[in-house]
Amino acid sequence: xxxxxxxxxxxxxxxxxxxxxxxxxxxxxxxxxxxxxxxxxxxxxxxxxxxxxxxxxxxxxxxxxxxxxxxxxxxxxxxxxxxxxxxxxxxxxxxxxxxxxxxxxxxxxxxxxxxxxxxxxxxxxxxxxxxxxxxxxxxxxxx
Amino acid sequence: xxxxxxxxxxxxxxxxxxxxxxxxxxxxxxxxxxxxxxxxxxxxxxxxxxxxxxxxxxxxxxxxxxxxxxxxxxxxxxxxxxxxxxxxxxxxxxxxxxxxxxxxxxxxxxxxxxxxxxxxxxxxxxxxxxxxxxxxxxxxxxx
DNA sequence: AATCAATATTAGTATAGGCTAACTTTTGGG
DNA sequence: CCCAAAAGTTAGCCTATACTAATATTGATT
Numbered sequence: 001x002x003x004x005x006x007x008x009x010x011x012x013x014x015x016x017x018x019x020x021x022x023x024x025x026x027x028x029x030x031x032x033x034x035x036x037x038x039x040x041x042x043x044x045x046x047x048x049x050x051x052x053x054x055x056x057x058x059x060x061x062x063x064x065x066x067x068x069x070x071x072x073x074x075x076x077x078x079x080x081x082x083x084x085x086x087x088x089x090x091x092x093x094x095x096x097x098x099x100x101x102x103x104x105x106x107x108x109x110x111x112x113x114x115x116x117x118x119x120x121x122x123x124x125x126x127x128x129x130x131x132x133x134x135x136x137x138x139x140x141x142x143x
Numbered sequence: 144x145x146x147x148x149x150x151x152x153x154x155x156x157x158x159x160x161x162x163x164x165x166x167x168x169x170x171x172x173x174x175x176x177x178x179x180x181x182x183x184x185x186x187x188x189x190x191x192x193x194x195x196x197x198x199x200x201x202x203x204x205x206x207x208x209x210x211x212x213x214x215x216x217x218x219x220x221x222x223x224x225x226x227x228x229x230x231x232x233x234x235x236x237x238x239x240x241x242x243x244x245x246x247x248x249x250x251x252x253x254x255x256x257x258x259x260x261x262x263x264x265x266x267x268x269x270x271x272x273x274x275x276x277x278x279x280x281x282x283x284x285x286x
Numbered sequence: 287a288a289t290c291a292a293t294a295t296t297a298g299t300a301t302a303g304g305c306t307a308a309c310t311t312t313t314g315g316g
Numbered sequence: 317c318c319c320a321a322a323a324g325t326t327a328g329c330c331t332a333t334a335c336t337a338a339t340a341t342t343g344a345t346t
Contacts, residue, residue: 012261013197057334059294060296223325
């Protein structure tokens with residue numbers, strides 16, 4: 001299918017873009033399951049209103065998104081009841097939390113203040129490949 | 144306006160999310176102006192069809208986005224003519240390119256292979272604060 | 287047990303960012 | 317110089333992610 005007309009560089013560039021676009025699709029899901037796991041762990045349950053507060057969006061938005069996550073098999077929820085993670089959601093949450101922590105710790109080890117590290121990690125975590133994550137870990141071990 | 148009911152941690156979390164959501168709004172604009180600058184520099188002009196090829200999306204999508212960027216004052220374009228950057232677009236492009244290069248070089252200095260560094264930099268660059276970028280530069284100088 | 291506040295849902299709206307298909311305009315090769 | 321291919325535009329569609337406002341449900345307190 002690859003268009004002969006295109007340079008190898010253009011094709012690589014397009015592929016990278018594709019990858020970033022795909023990452024955007026999963027970002028929000030990762031943020032939600034990460035937060036749901038945290039809330040369950042710390043408060044015993046994940047309520048819609050708490051998610052809305054922690055995410056800084058309205059309840060209606062959270063409701064929408066939870067429907068989608070349920071459709072995609074990451075959470076379960078019944079009307080007016082609190083939200084649970086499926087096994088798949090749990091796995092994604094654990095992965096996300098670990099990656100988040102690694103990115104955050106790495107930035108702090110680099111000399112970034114914790115406040116900024118928190119903020120930047122939130123955006124960066126979804127775009128770090130396993131290869132890069134391993135380099136971050138290596139650096140942490142060296143320090 | 145801050146809701147007394149919310150913990151400081153929840154408020155900080157929500158603020159970080161806000162920041163990531165805002166970053167998403169500018170990401171695509173940055174990617175476009177960065178690419179437009181590159182194409183103008185290397186080929187003399189930025190044609191819609193080239194943008195579509197390099198971004199891996201259809202011409203219709205690029206057309207849409209260019210209208211938006213024009214509305215937002217980052218590019219100028221006339222029907223059936225090639226695309227130019229405004230002063231503001233130029234400034235954003237330069238900033239983006241420099242940040243992109245720093246992130247990429249930093250990852251490579253860390254030991255990440257160039258291929259992966261390219262791919263990860265594409266996603267990461269939009270979420271790196273000036274503070275973190277400066278730490279990346281410091282690291283590059285130390286190496 | 288009734289009521290009210292907290293919580294959740296629904297309906298309706300908007301924007302961004304994607305697509306395909308059909309159309310128009312430009313341009314370059316014979 | 318004309319006409320076909322390349323380039324650009326338009327219309328119509330879709331999904332994700334947000335919002336407000338109105339409604340419905342739950343649960344705690346009197």
